[in-house]
Amino acid sequence: MRRGSRHHLVAALLVMLMLLFTAGCGSNYEPDELSYVLLMGIDHGAQNRLRISYLIAVPKAISGPGQGGGGGGGGQQSASVVTIESPSIYASMNMVNSFVGRKISLMHNKGIIFSEAMAKDGSMGVIVPGLTQFRETRGTAFIAVSRQKPEEILAKMKPLLETNPAKYFELLAGNQSFTGYIPSEKLQDFYNDLKAGGINPVSILVAESDEKLPPHSGHNTYRTEGDYVAGELVKKGGVSLEAMGAAVFREGKMVGILNGNETSIYSMFRGQYKRRIYTVKDPLKHGKDIVIMEVNQKTKPRIKVFLTEDGVVVETRLYLEGNVLGVNSLIDYGLPRYRPALEKAFEELIEQEAMKLVEKTQHEYRSDILGFGNKARHLVLTQKDLEQLNWPALYENAQVSVKVDFKIRRTGTLLRLMPIAKSSSDNMQ
Amino acid sequence: MQLKHWVSKILGYDGPPDSKDFYLVETDEEQESASEDAGEENTPSSKSRQHKIRKPKKTGSAGYNNDADKPGESSDDDNEEQSKHDESQREIHAALKVNKKNIEQLFNMPLNKDVVVRELTLSTEPPVQAFLVFMEGMADTKLINNSILKPLMLLTNLDPGPGIRPDTCTNVLQKHLPSNQVKKLTLFKDVVTQVLSGATVIFFEGSPCAVSAETKGFPYRAVDTARTEQVVQGPQEGFVENLRSNTSLIRRIIRSEELITEYLQVGARNNNNVAIMYLADLTNPDLVQEVKRRIKGIKTDYVAESGVLEEFIEDHPLSLMPQIVKTERPDRVSSMLLEGKVAIIVDNTPFVMLVPGLLFDFLHSPEDHYVRFSHSVWLRIIRVFAVFLTILLPAFYVAIATFHQEMIPTDLLLSIASARERVPFPTIVEILLMELSFELVREAGVRVPGIIGPTLGIVGTLILGQAAVAASIVSPILIIIVAVTGLSSYAIPNYAASFGFRFMRFFFIFLATTLGFFGISSGLFVLLCLLLNMKSFGVPYLAPVAPKTAPSADIIFRFPAWQQETRPDYQQTLDTRRQPDLSRVWTTKRSKQPTGESENKDGDKGGNDAGAT
Structure with a gap:
């Protein structure tokens, strides 16, 4: 063995030993x-x-003990x-x-x-x-x-x-x-x-x-x-x-x-x-009929914040897409002539709900939980400027517009949705 | 003062070590052609792969005119054997009686019953007195009877000679001895060596020399399948104890006149034969010279086996990692010879050593080249994974279970905790207990007589593990850890390397117990430093990764055989190229073929007909 490498070995061992002694095992818990x-x-x-x-x-x-049988922890x-x-x-x-x-x-x-x-x-x-x-x-x-x-x-x-x-x-x-x-x-x-x-x-x-569970009263809403x-x-x-x-x-x-x-x-x-199931009223057949859809977000929303003389303007766009899971009215939304109606109805529904939520956070809660303030950072250069901007106050009076893009991608596994065969007059509708 | 001295000695740097260091440097031709290559760039190979470090691209395979010292010619200078007896240095006398007396003295004759001295008279006219010496058991007596005694005693009369002459030796050698390996000897030292290796030496009256005839005949094991390095696909032969069989096994694979076998002797008392094999037009002569220098520079009396010689010649005997590849497979030896390594074969050992041995050589198995490319990639990945598992898995478990519980999924942690509920020992004791018993099973499994072997396996694995868990001495998860570690250590193809890695894990377990992940990472750092500091026969141990050399086609990923164009750069071979860039000429159209070989015509035609491009 060469002399040099022996010293290195000794040094390495000493360093390792020193590590052991200095650190101890203070945070060591079984x-x-x-x-x-x-x-x-x-x-x-x-x-x-x-x-x-x-x-x-x-x-x-x-x-519990793995081999102790199934119902061990019962x-x-x-x-x-x-x-x-x-x-x-x-x-x-x-x-x-x-x-x-x-x-x-x-x-x-x-x-x-x-x-x-x-x-x-x-x-x-x-x-x-x-x-x-x-x-x-x-x-x-x-x-x-x-x-x-x-x-x-x-x-x-x-x-x-x-x-x-x-x-x-x-x-x-x-x-x-x-x-x-x-x-x-x-x-x-x-x-x-x-x-x-x-x-x-x-x-x-x-x-x-x-x-x-409340008792049945004969009618529900x-x-x-x-x-x-x-x-x-x-x-x-x-x-x-x-x-x-x-x-x-x-x-x-x-x-x-x-x-x-x-x-x-x-x-x-x-x-x-990510995804959610929406039960919405059938846009083409008013009444009790509903359409059930699974709606997911296509891409992240686009939120733009501008500063004008009248205050802040927020333009938002939500991108959604969905699959039709079931249609009560048996209208085939897979057909191109019906699909846009459903898409439009749902877009309007979400736009309404979104506007309601925005107004609620603006006026009732006075709290920008939607994070528009983070998107407003580009309006200023420094943190100080941002603080001077006083975003919470600006948000309360901001003009927010919501636009929803909704596309139906799939309408289920049936090629065509056929109405129920009836012999006499129907009383379903 | 003493303390200060030691501290400065340990922590300070006192220059490079003063021992003789050997570096395998680039050959002159390689450097020359590298500089030439930088100027003119006309080789078509540059498009294939980006060579980060420019290396010479030699196209000629053979035809190296080594006008410098050809390493094959320098085998004569091993005559400086230290003298055991004064008699052995003596020259052979003309008087037969003196010679016989010397021989009897040299071989402790009346005492040593293995040496046979047979006196005879040559049937010449006038008759010449002679005697022959051979070693009972080492020499084939039938051969002596038929091809030495018979011609000398019966057939010499056919050729009437002038009687006692000084050139009897030459005469007999040339005319009367129907033996294929015959030598003229003048020194008693050579007589002893020859007799000990099984030859028969014949002395003649009035001749100051002796004739040695090859009559080796001793029992040895026949060539068998390799025991420790098994492959599924590929040749199954393994080396045996007999040196000559081993060299012939290699020679059978590499049929080249450039394959040189040199013989050296080590061990003052057992005079063991050591053969060095290399390809004269390929291997760096400096490497051959260094191997010979190291072997000749051993002063010891007994070298029994290649493992003993390994300890004598390796660079870092105290390291856990081997620096010499030991294999019992001729195909592995020959493939490594073609990479520019030198094979060292020790007599009586079924394992051949190859130098230099680098870390990545120990992760390779000959089978990697025999299975399909995609399979071999997967095999290699598994093996690298196995190395890390072997070193780190128990340490990781200890660190996570005792320091970093937040890293384990809750369910697993709770099951570890509940499994440990009735275990009386801390994790470290548990794991040491199991690791030690695993080592016990391993060691006992090697020593146990063959018939009991399977029983021991069952006892070791099933009963011991199961009972230890049932008795709440260890937790069941630990059994998995130890078993996986043990398995992965055997996935490492080289025995010595797998042993080294397995031993390392104990260091890491201790580090993990005291310092958690910090300990493991500092341990890895120290390990890396130690490995980086190592050299094997002048080649850095982690080449071609740590000193980055020209990219190799066979480190962790093995490229397809037709893409392995160059030899490992770090071997500094005289011929750096295995094949031209276009090694599959049949894949190209006839017009693009660089040299129109006539024998390729038929094959090309067939390819074109089939629509191949």
């Missing part, structure tokens, strides 16, 4: 030394500042809720460890649920930046506002299909991609929208279900699928919990809510809308 928080609820405390609830996973119950609760009052979130983690053996870890915290009270008085806006700052919290955790107490919501997290509540909540929040009823707002997005001047954040709205907010769904069974609609914030305070339809429009403006 996976079974930690208790994993799957969801977190934050509320005002009764005696202390905050009341924090943790949904802690019970690993044994969630993924009897055991897969996660349990722990609630404590403390002055701060991080202190509460330590305080929980005075009765939970394993160190509380937020590394797998998939959702943070705030109470409506906290959201409304602005405490939520104060806590979120601190949460983002913490090393353990995931930026991808979903953020929600609950209409009931968070600890009650967490206690309701007994998923029907999943053993793992975290998976349940992740999937539930991820359903945005094909329902559009909730915003796709994560902790990091919420924080970004909070700190940016040109946009205001929203959050998912969750609520406990009523779990009561048409109400669009998005015309609900969390807690109002007429449903029974499953998890008694609903995520529907969004909470709207202004300057860190919750100022109102959006229903499912409005949230879909919101997502279209933000470019986060």
Whole structure:
């Protein structure tokens, strides 16, 4: 062995040894030394500042001994809720460890649920930046506002299909991609929208279900699928919990809510809308007949902001395309002579809904959740100028125009839609 | 002061090492033609691939006039064997009695029963006294009877000679010995060597020289299938212990007069034969010279096997990575000889060494060239993947499970946590336990008598793993980790390299336990530095990647055979080209053919008829 390389080897070994001794294993935890928080609820405390609830996973119950047979975790609760009052979130983690053996870890915290009270008085806006700052919290955790107490919501997290509540909540929040009823707002997005001047954040709205089915009265009315907010769904069974609609914030305070339809429009403006099923009234056959379509966003919306003497002018264009899933009236919208009528009717419908939402955010909530302010940055050169522009005030009086482009791409697997064969006069219509 | 001295010695730089370093530099011709090539650019090859580093494009395959020292001619200077006995240096005497006495002394005659001295009388007129010496067991006695004793004792009378003469040796050698390998010897040293290698040496009265006749005949294993480097498709032959069989196996593949076999001897006591094989018109003479210099520069008494010689001649004996390719496949040896490497064959070893051995050579398997191009690409990717798995998978598991839990999907983390619920040890103990027991199974599997082998496999894999999990000593996920690591380590085709990689993983496990990913990344950094610092016979270990050389067609991706135009640049071969850029002449139209060979005519016609372009 040559002398030089031996010295190098010795040096390398010493460096490695030094590394070992200096660093120690301070942050080294065995996976079974930690208790994993799957969801977190934050509320005002009764005696202390905050009341924090943790949904802690019970690993044994969630993924029990693999070879122990199928129904191993049936009897055991897969996660349990722990609630404590403390002055701060991080202190509460330590305080929980005075009765939970394993160190509380937020590394797998998939959702943070705030109470409506906290959201409304602005405490939520104060806590979120601190949460983002913490090393353990995931930026991808979903953020929600609950209409009931968070600890009650967490206690309701007994998923029907999943053993793992975290998976349940992740999937539930991820359903945005094909329902559009909730915003796709994560902790990091919420924080970004909070700190940016040109946009205001929203959050998912969750609520406990009523779990009561009203009795039949003989007649019902048409109400669009998005015309609900969390807690109002007429449903029974499953998890008694609903995520529907969004909470709207202004300057860190919750100022109102959006229903499912409005949230879909919101997502279209933000470019986060993926797909949703729309039940609309048949444009060619008025009455009870409906057309069911799956509508997805073709490309991101085009939003242009101009500054004129009369104030700000916002021109927006939404690009949508859809597939017809079912037609009650049996009109064949696959035929070129009928298709434009449906396309036009839907365009008008979305334009109306969008205008309503814009006006609502302009005048009722006075909060630019649609992010037009971010598009207005090109009007000025510096951040200072932007602050002087006073976007929130400009937005309230902005002239917003919405134009929707809608194209029907497919009309299902039937070559031609044929009417029902009748022998006598029909009484369907 | 002492401390300061040591600190400055360790951390400071005290210049390049003072030992003799060998660098394989570019040949003069290559440099010359490189500079020529820069001026005139008329070769049609430039369109095929962009050579980042311009390299000479030589078209001629043979016809190198090495007016400098041809490496084949310099084999005579290995006579500086250190003397064991004074007698061995002596010259052969004219008196038969003196010679016989010397021989008896040299071979410890009355004591050593293997040496046979047979006295005889040549049936000349007048009769000449003679005796022959051979080693019982090394020489073929039937051959001695038929082709030495019979002609000398019976047939010499057919040719009446003038009697005792000084040139008896030459006479006998030329006229009377029907043996194909005959030598005239004058020194006792050579007599000893010849007798020990199985030859029969004949002494004559009144002649100051002896005649050695080739009569080797000893038992050896017949050529068998390769045991450690198996392929699905391709030749199955493997080397055997007998040196001559091995050289003939190679020679059978490379039928070229330029394939040179030189013989050296190492080991003062066992005088083991070492053969060096190379292609005279291809291999860099400096490399051959360096190989010979290193082998001759060994002073030891016993070199049993190629592994021992490897330790003596390799550049970095303390490194975990091998720097010499050892293979038992003649086809691999011949393909590497054609890349410009030198083969070192040690007698009594069924493994041939090839130098220089670089990292990427250890990831190649001869089969890569025998299967279709697309398959070989996939094989190579799997193998590179296997290397990383072998080194890093257990360390990754430890780091993720104990430091970076946020990286694991929640469900997996929870199942790891629940699996560890009743495991009493920390992850590091768990993984060390399993890794060590895997190594135990591996080692025991090698040593175990053949019949019990399969049983051990079952015990090792099934029962041990299953029981360890059932007894809550380790978690089931760990069994997967260890099993995958073990599997991938055996996907590395070279035994020594796979051992090196496997051993490295323990370092990485420790680093991961103490420092997590930071430890792993610093470990990788140090490993890379160490590998970059290495050289194998003057060639940087990570060539052609780390010192970037001209692109090779066979590093991780193997190009199709018809695209492998050049030899590896780092070998500095005398002939850098394997084939012209247009190696598949049949794919072109007749008019575009560069040289109209008459024997290609028929094939071309057929191609045109079929509509090929």
